[in-house]
Amino acid sequence: MIDYRPLFNLLVEAGGQRWAALLPGQLATAFDETGHGDLRRWRSVVDALPPLTPSVCDLLDQVQIGGDSDISETARSELRERLMALHPWRKGPYRLFGIEIDTEWRSDWKWRRVKDAIAPLRNRLVLDVGCGNGYYAWRMWGAGARMVIGIDPTLLSVMQFQAVRRLHGGDAPVFVLPLGIEDVPADLGIFDTVFSMGVLYHRRSPIDHLLELKGCLRPGGELVLETLVIDGGPDRVLLPERRYASMRNVWFLPSCEALSVWLGRCGFKDVRVVNVEKTSVEEQRSTEWMRFQSLTDFLDPNDSDKTIEGLPAPVRAVFVATA
Numbered sequence: 001m002i003d004y005r006p007l008f009n010l011l012v013e014a015g016g017q018r019w020a021a022l023l024p025g026q027l028a029t030a031f032d033e034t035g036h037g038d039l040r041r042w043r044s045v046v047d048a049l050p051p052l053t054p055s056v057c058d059l060l061d062q063v064q065i066g067g068d069s070d071i072s073e074t075a076r077s078e079l080r081e082r083l084m085a086l087h088p089w090r091k092g093p094y095r096l097f098g099i100e101i102d103t104e105w106r107s108d109w110k111w112r113r114v115k116d117a118i119a120p121l122r123n124r125l126v127l128d129v130g131c132g133n134g135y136y137a138w139r140m141w142g143a144g145a146r147m148v149i150g151i152d153p154t155l156l157s158v159m160q161f162q163a164v165r166r167l168h169g170g171d172a173p174v175f176v177l178p179l180g181i182e183d184v185p186a187d188l189g190i191f192d193t194v195f196s197m198g199v200l201y202h203r204r205s206p207i208d209h210l211l212e213l214k215g216c217l218r219p220g221g222e223l224v225l226e227t228l229v230i231d232g233g234p235d236r237v238l239l240p241e242r243r244y245a246s247m248r249n250v251w252f253l254p255s256c257e258a259l260s261v262w263l264g265r266c267g268f269k270d271v272r273v274v275n276v277e278k279t280s281v282e283e284q285r286s287t288e289w290m291r292f293q294s295l296t297d298f299l300d301p302n303d304s305d306k307t308i309e310g311l312p313a314p315v316r317a318v319f320v321a322t323a
Contacts, residue, residue: 002162007175009304010147011190014125018185023177030155030178042159045085049166050075052097057168062108063135065168066097069317086160088290091132096167104290106283107135110226114318115276119222121145124192127184127216130199134161134176140195147173153180187215190299197226198316201244206252210266217323223268225319228253230312233263238311245298245307245314256317268321279314 011020031041054066080099092103123205140148161176186207194216203209230238232255246251256273263271283297302304
């Protein structure tokens with residue numbers, strides 16, 4: 001398993017002593033095997049991964065660790081079987097020693113839409129809220145970030161990240177913690193860039209989430225926010241009566257104008273909408289590495305502009321703002 005002591009030291013150096021003091025206890029609680037029936041099995045999968053030395057590591061244009069010729073076909077087959085034991089893989093894709101992990105989401109498409117619209121990440125301290133298995137964290141470090149901390153309470157996603165990190169080797173300053181935004185001390189104020197992508201609509205109180213994100217940023221730091229939106233003016237917000245695209249935990253879907261107002265009221269400046277795009281069934285879909293239902297199952301079969309509940313189909317917007 002990952003030795004988090006380097007993270008504690010890096011946090012202290014960055015002025016995050018309050019969080020560094022809390023983290024050992026938070027991690028011990030989150031990784032308590034009595035609290036999750038599959039955690040021991042996932043840990044055994046990660047622990048069984050062989051020590052490999054990648055001849056190539058490309059984190060700028062993709063997430064590729066290792067080349068096809070680094071291991072034998074037999075070893076690749078065994079590695080593939082172990083990685084498949086961590087199914088379902090939702091964020092990616094990954095290329096690991098010749099294995100193509102074709103994830104549910106083409107997260108590389110979203111990263112392409114985001115990366116040129118934000119402040120350069122070189123030498124920045126970055127927090128990625130709701131980071132999943134850490135795909136974007138690798139891309140952020142590949143773009144030059146000094147350190148990237150991802151937080152996501154989904155333990156399977158954290159174990160997938162640990163598998164990738166083990167295959168990467170080395171001492172990458174990239175970490176994914178099994179925590180939520182509520183576990184970050186209020187008004188920590190140390191991060192140069194904070195990402196929240198695909199999180200806001202899962203929060204019962206979106207305003208509180210925006211304030212939590214702002215509290216993580218240093219003055220002048222940058223927020224990168226991606227969320228579901230709807231058409232309309234500054235007073236237009238959709239609250240699904242029950243489900244949205246079969247998801248139960250979807251709360252507020254604002255218009256771009258409404259969310260811009262929310263950000264302004266929370267104290268953000270220079271609010272910009274840098275991308276608005278309808279989610280396609282090519283970007284989110286079932287694959288061999290994620291065999292459950294996906295977007296095509298959640299849209300009206302007779303009208304792809306609507307969900308199966310008759311609500312507007314998913315459209316996502318990317319906002320950039322300054323604390």
